[in-house]
Amino acid sequence: MRMERLGRGGTPAQVLASLAERARNLGVPPPAAVTGDWFGSAALIAPSLATGAVDPSDAFACPDIPEARTPGGPVVGGGWIGYLAYPDGSASGPSPEHSGRPAAAGGWTDTVLRLDADGCWWYETLGAAPCPSDLAAAVVEPRVRERFWHIDWSPPHRETHRRGVEQCLDAIRAGEVYQACVCTRFTGTWTGDPLAFFTAAVARTAPARAAYLQGPWGAVASLSPELFVSRHGDALRSSPIKGTLPLSADPALLRASVKDVAENIMIVDLVRNDLGRVAETGSVTVEELLAVRPAPGVWHLVSTVAARSRPGVTTADLLDAAFPPASVTGCPKIRARDLLRQWEPHSRGVYCGTVGMSSPLAGTELNVAIRTVEFGAGTCVLGVGGGITIDSDPDAEWQECLDKAASILALSTPRERVRADRTAAGCH
Incomplete structure (x- = not known):
């Protein structure tokens, strides 16, 4: 050392x-x-x-x-350093954009x-x-040569997302689930350098749990604000995010929202259960409940659950107990995952999985791979979604997806920023 x-x-x-x-x-x-x-x-x-x-x-x-x-x-x-993709497919089979991308890489x-x-x-x-x-x-003394990147995004299909939300609401009314995270995605074509996209994104949005890696299989640029789980010795911690408003809104409205508060508390209970599967009896605690925190483009409700692992528990044991993350599945977890395969027309890929690092000295820290762009051979995807409860409105859920994607979609290439700056200065 x-x-x-x-x-x-x-x-x-x-x-x-x-x-x-x-x-x-x-x-x-x-x-x-x-x-x-x-x-x-x-x-x-x-x-x-x-x-x-x-x-x-x-x-x-x-x-x-x-x-x-x-x-x-x-x-x-x-x-x-690496990623572990979301493990569940969809009823329609694998997405072409994820073809050839391994389920885990690093x-x-x-x-x-x-x-x-x-x-x-x-x-x-x-x-x-x-x-x-x-x-x-x-x-x-970094010497940075500006490198070009460009993405042309296509929006998700609104009616397909609405249908998934309405099917979820029907399942909640029938008592099959209490909540589920219904997702959709933007698709894009890209040119240039994915790493240049990531450096531009972190410089402008400063996400708390960002991560980047690439290989022969493509690249993953995760701009996540969310901690899935950390493990330092026997100390375990998870900070699920549920509840969202755009930054332009009054953050106090999050704590006042019956829907957002219920969404967060249900997931906190699920995280307590997940960590409890590998924790010392009586050690699971909620360190923070319903804190309002800023993230790129939005306000979030964030809670933190802590626990002490039992002797002999490995990182693999922890992942077996808690993966995929509670905040991107639903309650009860197994049934929600089964239904989400039917409601979502595309597999999620790395989105809703995890990206992070495991060190022999410092332990393990993993994000929830939301706000994550996956680059393939000329195409890319950006998944978005939200938790559906009995109080959800399909139009509001669609808008939440747009709000979560907005900070990423608003990024522009260096070349486009130069053009915009010249136009603003009256140059032609």
Whole structure:
């Protein structure tokens, strides 16, 4: 294990872009990153990550050793970075956009660059090699060459989504479920560099649980605000999000909304049950209930459930108990998942799965892969959805989907921003 203090440098977006340029020059795989609020830090970047398909049961497998800390925060050193896709298909079969994409993919890195909460960059490695001078320069004095990207989005089919919501309401009235998360998706065609899209997105929207990785199978740019689960030693934590309003609305309306409050509390109970399957008896607690938090483009209701795991519980055991995330399934969970296969015409892919990192030093942190763009061969998808309760209105649920996607759809390419800036200045 080796650590070096690199000092202040570029922003996570700048450093990630600089490392991508370095990887291209060296002919090695591109970097991967988690940014926002991960392991007590503002960013963790693997300078180069070779990713490949893994068996879903092996995703995030990593030996756990006691957590180590320094004045700069928790030591991460390295670990496995990857994704685990949502496990359920749809009645119509797999989507063409997900063809060839593995159910789980990722890779191991012995080295990370960590931006601590005080704005200092650190070089950390599970080995003993010192930080290469060109790597340090890419962090402290990032040289960013603006790279082009462009996405042409097509909206979801509104009547198909309405039909799914109405079928869900019928199932609630019949007593089959109390709540379910009915999803739809935007589809797009893209050109350019997916990593440039991600760096632009995190620079402009600063999501709390963002993550990026790519490989021969494509790329995943997750702009999630939601923690699925963290595991540090025997401490487990999950912060489900249910309840949404656009940022232009009065956030107090969320706590006053019978529908949004009920939606959140039902999912909190489901998370308590999921964690309880691997927790010490009596250790499951609700640390925070119905907090109003901002996220890119919206306000959310966020609660936090904590627990202490039983001795011998592994990350695989935790995923068996809690995956897929409660907030994107429904209550009761198994029946909701069965019905969602019938109500949604497309498989979800990585959307509603999880992206994150597992470190032998720092533990495991995983997001809920919402606000997540999946890039394939010239096409991309952006899933959106919302929890349906007995008080749901199909038109309001459609608008919630649009609100959640708005901050991503509003992103423009660097070339388009330059054109817009020139127009605003009166240049032609």
